[in-house]
Amino acid sequence: MGNLDFTVYSDPTLEEMHKQVAVRAASEPPRRYLGASSVGHSCERFVWYGIQGAPCEPMSAQGVYAVTDGHRTEDLIAERLRLVPGVTLETVDANGNQYGFEDGLFKGHCDGFIIGLLQAPKTPHIWEHKACNEKKFAKFESIRSKAGEKATLQQWDFTYYVQAQIYMHYFEMTQHYLTVSTPGGRSITSARTNYDKGFALAQVAKANRLLEAQEPPPRISNNPTWFECKWCKFRAVCHETA
Ligand code: SF4
Numbered sequence: 001m002g003n004l005d006f007t008v009y010s011d012p013t014l015e016e017m018h019k020q021v022a023v024r025a026a027s028e029p030p031r032r033y034l035g036a037s038s039v040g041h042s043c044e045r046f047v048w049y050g051i052q053g054a055p056c057e058p059m060s061a062q063g064v065y066a067v068t069d070g071h072r073t074e075d076l077i078a079e080r081l082r083l084v085p086g087v088t089l090e091t092v093d094a095n096g097n098q099y100g101f102e103d104g105l106f107k108g109h110c111d112g113f114i115i116g117l118l119q120a121p122k123t124p125h126i127w128e129h130k131a132c133n134e135k136k137f138a139k140f141e142s143i144r145s146k147a148g149e150k151a152t153l154q155q156w157d158f159t160y161y162v163q164a165q166i167y168m169h170y171f172e173m174t175q176h177y178l179t180v181s182t183p184g185g186r187s188i189t190s191a192r193t194n195y196d197k198g199f200a201l202a203q204v205a206k207a208n209r210l211l212e213a214q215e216p217p218p219r220i221s222n223n224p225t226w227f228e229c230k231w232c233k234f235r236a237v238c239h240e241t242a
Pocket residue numbers: 043044045046049218219220221228229230232233234235238239
């Protein structure tokens with residue numbers, strides 16, 4: 001028997017499923033507001049294109065699967081956290097809606113509010129969960145071991161850090177509890193973060209400036225092969241316009 005070449009294997013059913021998942025995702029209308037999860041992106045022009053609903057590369061099926069896994073893992077971790085004696089975790093309000101804030105066209109929805117953490121039993125925290133791949137998970141653990149718990153989020157993922165500060169700001173809370181897991185929730189870790197009022201206010205000001213901007217902000221790079229541009233969903237509209 002010769003060597004098997006698995007790279008040529010293709011299941012037409014699954015190929016079609018991926019295609020249909022991507023088509024369905026592409027048919028969803030773009031949101032026309034600025035979300036707390038976007039404002040910390042490294043490129044202001046990217047954030048601005050998002051507000052404008054500019055044409056972009058549609059999400060791949062793999063991207064859709066990652067987002068779906070993230071939402072399902074979030075529910076799973078919430079269920080597990082509620083098993084801890086003394087922990088109260090609220091993820092929806094009395095109407096069954098996610099907790100959100102709205103400041104004009106600047107909006108956000110947090111994963112929940114938690115109280116009764118064994119390491120800080122009396123302090124209410126914003127709760128967020130992020131599912132990430134094993135490499136990013138290991139990076140989180142490495143940063144926390146070197147920089148300490150409270151500095152971890154900022155160094156691990158600046159966009160998530162901005163999101164955390166904005167939630168603490170709008171929900172008037174001083175602590176944030178982030179749980180992080182590998183896909184499916186097989187490994188899980190955490191870090192708490194303190195509110196930084198000056199930083200949060202600066203991010204709110206940035207959000208308002210981008211919402212009011214009539215022209216696209218400068219590119220993060222004028223080179224379309226720059227690593228952040230290479231994979232950017234707005235690459236075509238961004239680099240093909242003056
Ligand atoms: S292509 Fe580059 S400069 Fe343009 S929006 Fe994306 S990241 Fe920013």
